[in-house]
Amino acid sequence: MRPWDSVITDEDQRRYDAAGFGRAAGIGCRPALLIIDVQYRTTGSVPMPFWQAVEEYPTSCGDVAWRAVGQIGRMLELFRRKRWPVLFPHVAPKVQQDGGRLAAKVPTIMTIPPVGYRFVREVGPIDGDILIPKKHPSAFFGTTLASHLIDLKVDSLVMTGCTTSGCVRASVVDAFSYNFHVAVPEECVYDRSPVAHSVNLFDMAQKYADVLPTDELLHTLAKLTERDDVQ
Template sequence: MTRPWDGIISEEEQRAYHAAGFGRATGLGKRPALLIIDVQYRTTGTRPMPLAEAITEYPTSCGEVAWAAVGNIRQLLELFRARGWPVIYPHVAPKQGFDFGRLSDKVPAIMTVGARGYDFVAEIAPIADDILLPKKHPSAFFGTPLVSYLINAGADTLVVTGCTTSGCVRGSVVDGFAYNFRVLVPEDAVYDRSATSHAVNLFDMAAKYADVMPSAKAITALAAIP
């Protein structure tokens, strides 16, 4: 099976990781929770557009790759709602002066996003009983009650979607792994403004922290949970 990082991570490096025992599957538990991270118009734009055009609307947009991921997230979301499994929306809320911190130094454009940019994309917007989780930093776990919510929901597996692959997705995956949750990343349900960064971080997560697979394969595996 062709992987997103083929042609970017050399075959020699991939063989070395495999020989060292990296990348073994951890499998799914009995009760997954779906994380939909930062799927807001500020990261997708209001419609599919090439990146160069999208960033004129929202500088933090990832362009048309985001909309391809939204369609796959929607299919996962339909399964989770049908099964009554937890759905959680870690998201950045509009920031006030005391929130700025170092993010304002590294990415000043995020401080100028209009209120509409923080709205959830309509195709996968939350409904009653979904959990909204405002966050201030990349990881959905840092400074939030996410672990408490997951324990209360009886979740043992995280299905992590959204953006960016190299930022908030990766940060949440690493922390979820550190809390000993099983982690699944549907590779076409996460997105990034950089194709290279997207691929490299998927490779690294697959090697060390998560099971990474296409969303169609993920849906089949999830649907098989009793």
């Protein structure tokens, strides 16, 4: 069973397969981990059901976020152990004059208190990680992300965080457009809508990324040579 099997019909899946979509592109040898917008404003301060979580932060995704945090922690542990790059694209606290179209489309984002923008401690940055403030869904748009990845000689990106249908998807599409290998561990991303989560995982898997169970991707990554040994 894949995450989208209960949402995407067998007929639709057959159509994509007949057209040749959804083939595995594989991972390169120099991966980096992106942890996108894993902040308390998207998880809540503690695990709680969705309707309770949005009373604390209207942009919270509820307890599904904390299940993903646990899985992101497993991926992060591997990257720490192998000394591979970890980057944190994140929305910084906004002021009214720089809200742009997002402030009009999602006005509640302008009401989040600064504490909501703190990184979730369990998967937060440490010295040496790269922080990428952003004002738009894609981690690439208007940021220094691409230049950091070039400097690090990265060829593959593991995308985690939220939301699956928003900032993760936008970042995946741009990474694909820059010709990076892109992998999405399916349990390491989250969304406030189960349907949007499933549909976007399916669409990314067909067109832009290898969407894999976290265990499978961890196994593949664990077999890669240490970065410092790659010539």
